[in-house]
Amino acid sequence: MTTAGLVPLPVTAGLPGGHGCVLEQDTTLWAAPGTEHVAHWLRSVLGAVYALPLPPGPAGRGVRLLLDDALAPEAYRLRAGADTGVEITGGSPAGVFWGAQTLRQLLGPDAFRRAPVHPGRAAEVPAVRIEDAPRFRWRGLLLDVARHFMPKDGVLRIVDLMATHKLNVLHLHLTDDQGWRIQIHRHPRLTEAGAWRPRTKLGHRASPLWDERPHGGFYTQDDLREIVAYAAARHVSVVPEIDLPGHSQAAIAAYPELGNTDVVDTAALGVWDTWGISPNVLAPTERVLRFYEEVLEEVLEIFPSPFVHLGGDECPKEQWRASAVAQARIRELGVGDEDGLQAWFMGHFARWLAARGRRMTGWDEILDGGRPLPPGVVVSSWRGYEGGLAAARAGHDVVVCPEQHVYLDHRQAPGDDEPVPLGFVRTVEDVHAFDPAPGELAAYPERILGAQANLWTEVVEDGRRADYQLFPRLAAFAEVVWSADRPDFPARLAAHLPRLAAFGVEHRPAAGPHPW
Ligand code: TNX
Secondary structure, three states: OOOOOOOOOOOEEEOOOOOOEEEOOOOOEEEOOOOHHHHHHHHHHHHHHHOOOOOEOOOOOOEEEEEOOOOOOOOEEEEEEOOOEEEEEEOOHHHHHHHHHHHHHHHOHHHHOOOOOOOOOOEEEOOEEEEEOOOOOEEEEEEEOOOOOOOHHHHHHHHHHHHHOOOOEEEEEOEEOOEEOEOOOOOOHHHHOOOEEOOOOOOOOOOOOOOOOOEEOOEOHHHHHHHHHHHHOOOOEEEEEEEEOOOOHHHHHHOHHHEOOOOOOHHHOOOOOOOOOOOOOEOOOHHHHHHHHHHHHHHHHHOOOOEEEEEOOOOOOHHHHHOHHHHHHHHHHOOOOHHHHHHHHHHHHHHHHHOOOOEEEEEHHHHOOOOOOOOOOEEEEOOOOHHHHHHHHOOOEEEEOOHHHHEOOOOOOOOOOOOOOOOOOOOHHHHHOOOOOOHHHHHOHHHEEEEEEEEOOOOOOOHHHHHHHHOOHHHHHHHHHHOOOOOOHHHHHHHHHHHHHHHOOOOOOOOOOOOO
C-alpha cells in the first residue's frame, strides 16, 4: 500500500522507502508569510497530543510550510523523510492547510486525540512524496440547525471534522418553519419567539424517534462571527441560508404581519410544531421585502461569503391563490401566476444581493415556472440532477446535492434496526459511488462548482445522532469531491475509522448499527 490509508486519496502518493521523520522536542517549524495560521493549527493539534512545542526555526530544516504559486491554489506537495524533514508546499495558504491535514493523517490515529494517551510516544511521519489537488472547488456540507439546534461547540467540532476531510463549504440552514436560529438586532422577536417551539407533534411519520419535545436555541451574532472566523482559519467558508418565501412559519410566528393576513389569522400562529412543509408562507408585499432586506443587511455583516442562500424551495402556493393581496400583486407586476410571483420575489433578492457584491444561491425550485434567473445565481440541485442540468444549460453555476444520493439524514442500511429508518437507503459504498456529474451534466464542467452532502435534522436531534448519520458516509463523500480516482476505498476506510474514533466520533460501526 502506498497511500497510508489516506482519506480522501491524494492524486499521487508514494512511499519512496527509507526512514521516516520523527518529530522531536527540538524540531522546528518554519512558516512562509501567510501560512502562520497553519503553523498555529499544527502547534495546537500536535502540541496537545505529542507535547511538541514546534518552535519557530530556520527555513532549511524541521517542518517547513512553503508557498509556490506555480501550483493551483488548493494544491499542495508534501515530502517527508529522515533527511528532508517535512516540507509542505501549497499553491496558496489553503493548499498548505490541506497538506497539514494529510500530515496529521500520516501520523496515525493518536494524532486525532486531544491529549497524550502514551506520553513520550514519538510522532513519526513515514517517508512519503505526495502531490495533491482537489477535483471540485465547492466541497460542501449542509447542516440544518433549524429543525434541531446544534449548540455552537458542536458546529465548531463539525468544522474540524470537515477540515480533516478537506471539505471547504459549510452551508448553515439557519431558518425554517420549525425554528429561527440567527439573532437579528433590528427584529429581535425572530429569536425571542421564533427560536422556540412547543412539543413537536408526531407529524406525518409516526415513530418513537420523532422527538415530541419542546425545543429551541439560537446563535447570537457574535457566536456566528466566531464560527465564521474559526472556519476561515480552517479554509472553510460558511454560507448562510435564510429560507424564503416558504419554510417561514417561525418568522411569521414572531412577526404575524409577514404572513398572508387576509387569508389566515397569523397572530394565532406559533413556531410550527409539525414536520413537513407549512402552508404558512410570506406575503408577497413590499413591506415583507423591506423586512427581509433589513434581516439580510445584518446577515451580510456577519458572513463574508460571496454566496448567500435564500432557499426558494417547497413554497406552497395555496395562500397566494386565496389572497386578494397576492392576486392584486400578480396583476400589478404582470407576472402571470403564483410561480411568477415567486420568481419576482426571488429575483428581487438576487438583484439586491448582486448590488452588494454577493451571489444568491437557491434550491432548484427557483427554476420552476421556466422564467430566466438573474445572472450569477447559483442553483442547488436537490431533486435529482434535472435542476442542475437546466441551470447549467442556462449558464448558471450549480452545486450538486441530489436527495437520492447525498441526503445523509436518510438511512445508511436497509432493515429496521437503523436508529432512523428513514428515506432512501444510502450505504457508505453508495455514497462513495456518487457521481456529481452524470450524463449530459458532464458536458458543463465549468458550471459545476462542486457537490454538497446535506444533513437535514428532523430526525437528528443531537450531536450523537449527527455523528452516526454523517460518518463514515461523509468521509466517502469527501473523497468523491476531492479525488478523481479513488481505488481501494474499503481498505483505506478501515484505516480511517480509528482516526475518527480517536477524535471521538460515534460513527456507524462497520459491523452494523448501534443498538439504539
Ligand atoms: C427536503 S432539500 C427538504 C428539507 C427536508 C428534507 C428531508 C429541501 C430543499 N427541502 O426541507 O428537511 O427534504 O430529507
